[in-house]
Amino acid sequence: METYPITIGKFTRHVPLIEPLPGTRIPLVELLGDVEFVNAAADALLAHVPAETEILLTSETSPIVLAHALAERLGKPYIVVRKKRRPYMEDPIIQEVESLTLGVGEVLWLDRRMAEKLLGQNTVLVSDVVSSGGTMLALERVAERAGAKVVARLAAFRQGSGPTKVPVTTLGDLPILQTT
Secondary structure, eight states: OOEEEEEETTEEEEEEEEEEETTEEEEOOOOTTOHHHHHHHHHHHHTTSOTTOOEEEEESSTHHHHHHHHHHHHTOOEEEEBSSOOTTOOSOEEEEEOOTTTSSOEEEEEOHHHHHHHTTOEEEEEEEEESSSHHHHHHHHHHHHTTOEEEEEEEEEEESSSOOSSOOEEEEEEOOEEOO
């Protein structure tokens, strides 16, 4: 299997190159289960968290471990926005996502009880990989609809070179490789 090296500080991980679409290969960043990789990313992102941060907001699934590691280091809580409705949700905030990466529409769901925890809070949005920024923009809209003030947008990596829908601080860039 062909791999691609990703370096964060002194830490390097060789990740597999996958082909999500015919003729297009990308490095697969899989944070789930990779404690060393998550800790390296969280340690590096810590310097980009504003001092006024009160809470972190992330989405399912892969970015959860990164948000958890950051929250632990900061001593701050975090909230997870779901990608499908759960039976326990009461009066959720619902936000559609414009995601070029996935090629399909998605919806974010935030239970009203979780939304109340964001009210008036200085919030940092956390993701693993940002491409077009569609999911990050939807996450920001959820935060704002809950009454939060977004003070930073952080992601471990930026995939591709096109513009993002919102500015995001990242640790590094990942390529989109075209095969012919």
